Every structure is written in structure tokens, then in C-alpha cells.
Amino acid sequence: MSDIRNVFDVGARAMSAQMVRMNTVASNLANASTVASKPEDAFRALRPVFATEFARAQEGLSTATVESVVMLDRQPEKQFRPDHPAADAQGFVYAAAVNTEEEMVEMVEASRQYQNTLETMTTLRALMARTVQMGQ
Amino acid sequence: MTVSFADSIGLHAQSLMLREKRGEILASNIANAATPNFKARDFDFEGELARATGGGALTVTAQNHLAGGLSDGNLGYRVPLNASMDGNTVELPVEQMEFAENTLRYQTSLQLLNRRISGLMTAIKGE
Numbered sequence: 001m002s003d004i005r006n007v008f009d010v011g012a013r014a015m016s017a018q019m020v021r022m023n024t025v026a027s028n029l030a031n032a033s034t035v036a037s038k039p040e041d042a043f044r045a046l047r048p049v050f051a052t053e054f055a056r057a058q059e060g061l062s063t064a065t066v067e068s069v070v071m072l073d074r075q076p077e078k079q080f081r082p083d084h085p086a087a088d089a090q091g092f093v094y095a096a097a098v099n100t101e102e103e104m105v106e107m108v109e110a111s112r113q114y115q116n117t118l119e120t121m122t123t124l125r126a127l128m129a130r131t132v133q134m135g136q
Numbered sequence: 137m138t139v140s141f142a143d144s145i146g147l148h149a150q151s152l153m154l155r156e157k158r159g160e161i162l163a164s165n166i167a168n169a170a171t172p173n174f175k176a177r178d179f180d181f182e183g184e185l186a187r188a189t190g191g192g193a194l195t196v197t198a199q200n201h202l203a204g205g206l207s208d209g210n211l212g213y214r215v216p217l218n219a220s221m222d223g224n225t226v227e228l229p230v231e232q233m234e235f236a237e238n239t240l241r242y243q244t245s246l247q248l249l250n251r252r253i254s255g256l257m258t259a260i261k262g263e
Contacts, residue, residue, distance in 0.1 A: 007160045007164075050171040051171065058160075059211055060160065062164045062174075063164065064170065116228065124159055124163060127159070131152070134250060
């Protein structure tokens with residue numbers, strides 16, 4: 001990826017990283033009530049792995065990027081629902097390994113951090129705009 | 137009487153450049169608030185300003201450096217008040233307060249600089 005040249009690159013990449021995090025939360029919540037016939041087919045919560053990306057030319061500038069998106073290593077809940085069309089021969093289904101409360105916390109945190117970054121960008125942009133008008 | 141342009145606006149011009157740099161560093165810290173093992177960075181503003189304005193002649197060590205900016209190797213790491221378990225040393229309240237203060241001081245320098253410039257303009261025009 002191209003180098004981080006200024007603070008706007010920092011903001012853009014950090015906010016898109018938070019958006020990926022929000023998207024994984026949306027996917028997790030959307031799949032929270034799904035069931036599967038086999039434990040290995042059940043949905044497991046997705047999480048982005050954040051990493052720091054440093055600017056090559058300027059020391060001190062760095063931003064957050066999503067290194068990868070991983071599936072959490074959790075066991076799906078085994079439920080006895082013989083009337084379910086996806087039930088296996090013994091009448092069990094495997095519910096998605098998603099903790100709804102945890103996802104909500106994740107969502108709020110991602111949203112707050114997105115806002116924090118946006119706020120710093122807005123402030124720095126306003127300062128730059130005022131500096132451009134210096135001496136007028 | 138001769139008025140040195142550098143003497144007239146020098147301090148605030150240097151201050152503005154360093155404040156801008158510090159704003160970028162603090163913004164990077166805030167952007168990395170959720171990255172494991174990220175170490176928050178900052179520099180000693182007063183020390184850098186004193187070095188840039190009074191500590192002898194300014195030297196440019198690389199072609200793309202502006203004289204008066206942050207000198208190499210003077211960027212430090214913040215010591216966290218309460219270290220978090222994932223190795224991240226960004227404490228949002230600390231960074232946000234530093235950022236707010238930095239913004240205010242940038243605005244102050246900008247305002248003073250504007251006053252100086254309008255003063256010089258008045259002198260030039262002789263109105």
C-alpha cells in the first residue's frame with residue numbers, strides 16, 4: 001500500500017479499519033440465530049486483527065489497519081431440536097457461536113473510536129483552513 | 137531602526153510548525169487506540185522549541201526536511217498511567233486532553249502571528 005503522507009491518510013485508514021470492525025459486528029449479529037447440522041459448519045464470530053502501519057518518510061505518523069479477519073475459536077452450542085429441518089440424525093442442531101452482548105460492546109467501541117478519529121481530523125482540518133487564511 | 141522579519145514572527149512560526157507536528161503525532165495515537173502493542177508517542181514541545189529558536193544555527197540534515205521542524209530522534213514514547221493488557225499504551229483521555237491543549241495553543245500562536253502580520257502591513261502601508 002502507498003505511504004502515509006499526512007494526517008488525512010492516518011484518519012482515512014484508521015476509520016476504514018473501524019468500519020471493517022463494524023462490518024464484522026454486523027455479520028456476527030446477522031448470523032447470531034443461525035443453526036447448522038454439523039458443529040464444523042456452524043457460524044463462528046468474526047473479528048478483525050488490527051495492526052499499526054507506520055509512515056516510511058515521517059517519524060511519528062502511524063495508523064491502524066486491518067491485518068486479517070479471523071474466526072474466533074469457540075464451540076457452537078449443541079441444542080436438542082428434533083423438529084428443526086436442519087437437525088441431525090439424533091435431533092441436534094448447532095447454534096452459531098456468537099455472543100450478542102459482546103458484539104454490542106464491540107459495536108459501541110468501534111463507533112466511539114471512529115468518532116474520536118473523525119473529531120481529530122475535523123479539528124486539524126479547521127486549523128489548516130485557518131492557517132491558509134493567515135495575514136488576510 | 138531595522139526590523140528583522142525573523143525576529144518579528146520567528147518564535148510563533150517555529151511554534152506553529154512544531155504544534156502542527158505534535159497534532160499529527162497525537163492524531164496517530166488516537167487512531168491507534170485499539171491496536172494491540174502500539175506504543176503512544178510524543179515529544180517535549182518546550183525543549184524542541186527552545187532548540188529550534190535559540191540553540192544555535194539550524195541545520196538541515198536531509199533535503200526533504202524543513203529547517204525548524206522536529207529534529208530526528210527526539211520523538212519519545214509515552215509512559216502510561218495504567219498499562220493495558222494488550223501492550224497498547226494509548227490512554228484516550230490523556231491523548232484527547234493533550235490534543236485539545238495543543239489545538240488551543242496552535243490557535244493562540246496563529247492569532248498572535250496574524251496580529252504581527254497585520255501590524256507589519258499597517259507599517260508598510262503607512263495608513
